[in-house]
Amino acid sequence: MTAQREWFEKDYYKVLGVSETATAKEITRAYRKLARELHPDANPGDEAAEERFKEISAAYDVVGDEAKRKEYDEVRRLGPMGGMGFGGPGGGSGSGPGPGAGGAPFGFDGGDLGDILGGLFGRRGRPGGGASRGPGPQRGADLEAELHLPFREAVTGVTTSLHLTSDAACSTCHGSGAKPGTVPTTCGQCQGRGVLDDNQGLFSFSTPCANCGGTGTVVTDPCPTCRGAGVERRAREVKVRIPAGVDDGQRIRLKGRGGAGRHGGPAGDLFVLVHVDPDPVFGRDGTNLTITVPVTFTEAALGTNLTVPTLDGSTVTLKLPGGTPSGKVMRVRGRGVETKKTTGDLLVTVQVAVPDTLTDEQRQAVEALAAVFPDTPRTHLGV
Template sequence: MSTKDYLEKDYYAVLGVPKTATADEIKKAYRKLARQYHPDSNQGDTAKEAKFKEVSEAYDVLSDTKRRKEYDEARTLFGSGVGGQRPGAGGFSFDFGDLFGGTGQGQQGGAGERLGDLFGGLFNRGGGASTRTTTTSRPRRGQDIESEVTLSFTEAVEGTTVTLRLTSSAACAACTGTGARAGTTPRVCPTCEGTGAASRNLGNFAFSEPCRDCKGRGLIVDDPCPVCEGSGRAKSTRTLQARIPAGVADGQRVKLKAKGAPGENGGPAGDLYIHTHVKPHAVFGRSGDNLTVTVPVTFTEAALGAEIKVPILKGMPVTLRIPPGTPNGRTFRVRGRGVARKDGSKGDLLATVEVLVPNTLDDKSRELLSEFQTATAGEDPRADLIQRARSE
């Protein structure tokens, strides 16, 4: 994403939230839109896939307190009168094309760093003296990378290590990042003298902007590298072993710090964001940090009480005692058999009993049930229901 895109895109509008939205409101809006546009639910729909990426991009910025602050500050600075006019009698404004003509690096730094480069010499009251900012040796943070992984239910609950193949921008191997053909070297830009910035005098102050001749690099490449075409950056593919922590949920984003694209000039690497998709389990479900399971019981077990076996995820079944007169749908809690939490504790297993009614009966069973029906004939389980229905 270019600096121009960073400033022109309205991430609040993309998520449908106001600029004053809280972190919880932003997260809620993102989850709703992510479910709506997720590629797994809209296979083959390129428009919704593009919308999903746009929503994810907006959430990446607004969910990060530091990046959101930088984004808000950048849009505030450019929010009034920034157009495409040259200096004139009525004042001045500036052109995005002049400011963001591209560095040829294929990298982005933080918004604060970018704006610092642009406005470092804005109000230099030195009687028109030139102000330059050295940019060629300044470290630049690498790009953030996004990837996706599909996990089994058990892997998501217990955590796992996955192998990811990532493609990102890195220093061109053919020219070692210089941008010049092998055997040649770039020369210092004569316009900016290698600083990467040029100064424009506007009367009482000077305005510093990226040098147009070298596009802010400080270097001129006369014989460009044929691989990266002089940019010094190229696509790099690498394999990474990524640890997915225990307890991730379907649709959750896992952030691995400094596992993204490598930085420039000794700058830090970007971050890796992994979107997780979790397959459903044939037996277990999930409710927050708790696992859920439905356990069938017979009518006599529910009526008379019993000790029953309840399965747990990856382990021997546990014994659960159900009291006499247990109704259908009652839920029992098995402590510490759920999903691992960040503090090391675990949620619970919620076992819900389902009373089974036999499809067929032999003569002996029918006779015994008939006797039971006769013995309890005086009880009408619907009497209270009918009475309450009439009283409304």
Template sequence: MSAKDYVEKDYYKVLGVPKDATPAEIKKTYRKLAREFHPDANKGDAKAEERFKDISEAYDVLSDEKRRKEYDEARSLFAGGGFRPGGAGGATGGFDFGDLFNGGGGTGGGGIGDVFGGLFNRGGRQAAQPRRGADVETEVTLNFEEAVDGATVPLRMTSQAACRACAGTGAKAGTTPRVCPTCVGAGTVSRGQGAFALSEPCRDCKGRGMIVDDPCTVCHGSGRASSARTMQVRIPAGVQDSQRIRLKGKGAQGERGGQPGDLYVTVHVDPHPVFGRKGDNLTVTVPVSFPEAALGGTIEVPTLNGPAVKLKLPPGSANGLTMRARGKGATRKDGTRGDLLVTVEVTVPKHVDGDALTALEQYREATASDDPRAALFKAAEGA
């Protein structure tokens, strides 16, 4: 790809973000698009694969602060018509673009080439750069108690790592790879048009800097193979259902000394038969009898991981009244706990006979003059 083609690519448009997008916005958009167009999710779809390559290429540039700055400056200069390579040797109207980018004429300065920095490589060779490992995503299901109090769970993951059969060289046991004659082991070559040159991965060695003549039978010369491992992961207390947790450095291994990727764990929480969750607070519905609601009293309420607590029910408690048991909820990040929200549910017996029936009939006669619907009709008439 020529320098002209490079700067004419609108990476912001590829990702669908504005030019002033923050690194966090770029990263969030990239992850969303990468999941949507990943080859594993679109098997056999050539267009999706090509789109995934474009997205990855755009993110490689825009996620790096230095490369993004160089890219923006290059596009700004080209858009202003400041550079129009043409003619023999890339000169126009007698002006030598080579001098412009090389500091020319022995002035000792770096010229505009310093502005472009790593975008336009005139040296023809660079050291092979470390490559960060890929991020890995997985899921785990916790029961309600584990989500509230935190838990350490085993996770079995499969990711790309150095092939054990060839120790990551890609060469068959007993053989060694040779240095790529095209890039002389750098993994990158300088290609260009006229006065401009762009560093890109070497096509002959696919950016590895080495060529394998007798490939490993396990990884087929790639030096990478699927690696399964089980690791103990600590899920923090108070995690919510569908929450995504990032574990830095727990993803796939890097190449050439590169940092490992990150592990993203999506947590699913099974519901509890008695307790619910509202933020840092737990919820529970407690049935009370009519006499308890009318006369008040002390009721006993269960807690999730401890002894029951006693709450004072005020006289005349209505159905749906919510009381609070402080410090009996979910664990917060600072180690404190939320509250237990107790909702009262007044129960009505399905069958009443004997002394209970007699008492209720007497109660009905005693309260006959107290119509609970009187205010309702009065409001309806005044409306």
């Protein structure tokens, strides 16, 4: 965090009307009270209130943040000269006066200088002191697995198992890395912090502790199974609850079911890519189920009661009116895919079945029917 010139010129505690020893809750309470009073919506056209609102917002942005507040207090304690050109009376920020004029050498501010020194020495530094965190606990890797589901299980939901081979907490030491009966000890070199500080006056550089690798602990008697790593690669079974209505190609995130973390870090996530097998009877359109039901010419022409299966094994009866054309879609409400948010419908498409072959008797009957229907249905095409 680079200190700003205003940090020396403005007392943010005074702006908010609190003491320098105020707690975080007291600061937040004071800010909210002032924000309600000075908000532009509550003071339309009042420029003074608007400027005051901006001022308290800027103050709370600094002292309302724990890390920024710590640096603000430290920079104000050191004063403008200790800030090495962060700004202040007689000095500018960024491209202010050169060496000896109260500004940063060659126009650099403290943040620039800290970044440059950190890059040169392979360390991280920040103005105002304080240590940056070392490696410490590491989050486990995110994993992805594929799952093939029958159509009906995808619609209704199912609890199943996935078999993976991945990093998992060591079955012998349960992730501690230490031999059973022993525990990791606090690193004596960094006192469990994982980093070592090198104070350079205004700046404090920190590097990962070489003794413990930045973890803060040392395993003196490693686990024979994982050799101190705390994780091992092995086959494992993961129980998965697939919600009702999952669709083909959908990815489901299982938080914390991925690769094991290291040094006490959290596990990664498991992403399950779902493949849904087609069904010989039903199809799907969003949350609607679809089905095609063949009918004879006489059923379509004269009308009939049509029995239609549903996905749960029951049936529904639809009244097919006479003169129903092939391709007509009929809707059965509430018999589709049921999810937490909604339930779809069953869409029934009527399809007139045309026989592939005819017996002599059937052919004579069809020819007799054609004789009593001499008009062509294609008259409107003009051909």
